[in-house]
Amino acid sequence: MKNLNKLLLILTCVLFSTACEKHVVEYKATLVDDETTAQFQIFYMVPLTTGTANNINKVELNGELLTNETTPLSTYNFIPSGAVGRFFTTKPGAVSLKLYRGAVNSLTLAYDQSFDLPAGKYNLVVHDFNKPPVIIKNETPYPKVTTEFTGTTAWVKFSNFLYETTGVPTSLKLQYQFQYIVDNTTNQKSDWANLGPPVAFGEATGWEPVTVNKTVEISSGSARIDYRIRLIGADGSDQGSLKVRNSAGNMIDYADWWNANIGRIYLHTLAGFRAATPIASVRSAGVL
Template identity: 65%
Template sequence: MKKILKLLSFMVMLIFLASCEKNVVDFPAEKITDETPQFQLFYMVPLATGSANAINKVELNGQLLANETSPLNTFNLIPGGAVGKFFSTEPGTSNLKLYRGNVENMTLVYDRDIEIPAGKNSLFIHDFSEPPVIIPYPTPLPSITTERTGTTAWIRFINLMYEAEGEPTDLTLQYQWQYTTDNETGDKSEWFDLGEPVAFGEFTGWEPVTVNKTVEISAGTARIDYRVRLIGADGSDQGSLQIRNSSGNQVDYSDWWNAQIGRMYNHVFAGYRNATPGVNIRLSTAH
């Protein structure tokens, strides 16, 4: 009997070992280093939102990055679904292809060889016939250490404004911000410059803004007001940027967005100043 039990135990062990060997759990992955090109892809061509202009296929070096189940929509980016996500690729020249329109009859609208730098980058497609604007991420990311509740978020302003179709702006823009200093009275601060003035295709650094949170016991969110000033060739302030509103009238540009303490946001100024779709901030949370 003991021999039978030992034999059965031995057979069970053999079966267990065979099953373990047969179902090896593997986690294939590629090592990411500081030299690995990484990127996010922003679709900022001034086109109306909707399925007709959605990018239903994105390929990099023949590898599928997005399709119709999760398309790249106008004024959006991939990878999406969470902050701080990037694609990676091999160093050297990469070929990027974008296909637009009906899934059963898609049109190749962008086919370009590009050099993606090492590290993390944002790629902004603003014209199907032009190379992307490539903006590197800072290393390390900005941060502030405090013993008490923080009061800072960071904004990066990117100027991709077009005057009309095929006409990038020749204006230099100064992005400015203002916060509420007293949430009970609604008193506002003075206007502050957000970084330096930027021409088309240029961008500021990650600039700190003050978040005076509206709920004391919370992670911390508050409204920040924004406006855009025109800067002359001599560096002087030429007044507020005027844009055409939905009624066809010229008005001073202004807007506001909520910001959360510790977050980093892209403020991409994209669209047409004097046509549709109108220029506006296309906001995304970077970190």
């Protein structure tokens, strides 16, 4: 009986070891080196009305197909889409980017630009069909906070692609500001705080922290954050609120709000026409 027990113990150990070896989880992936590979997302921020006619249904890089109508690029959106944190990859250096828009059976070449793309992670912002994209560094590794308790931080990067009229980017320097609810019982709000430094057209802040005072205690945590935009003079002084046209045709102080989740990272991009249609607004995209 003792020998039988020993034999069973040995067999159990062998089977356990073999089972572990046979169930190693592997993922098919190719290692990407940030220092030798160009990684990019394409943002479509040309001030156009939304709709099928302006959708990008074919994208080519260096003569090779990146995407087609199965993943169309709509106005004020970006690709790759479908999951946060996805990028296309290519060799750094001179690249050629072509965008085709319109119906699938009658595509028109809308964008044909060559430019240098360095190694690393970048957002390519197409804002004018006749100009190369603005290249904004994605800035990795992404920020984080380690805490013993629930965190209270999300991060936002604001970029300015506001146009005055067709072909005329704004000359205004803009200060993005945020405000959050301090007390969820009384709805008391914080003072307005700057989100990074003021930015001119084609510029972006870094990943700037915003405070998320979650509304549900036992949860991963989310809350509303209010935003406004101030005009900054050449001397650095606050010149008042940015005024934009609304859907009714009136000029009003820009104001908006977005929900933020603790630990998440977001891109906020201002695009459109300040005093015409399509009207200007901030588009939000989750990065992580």
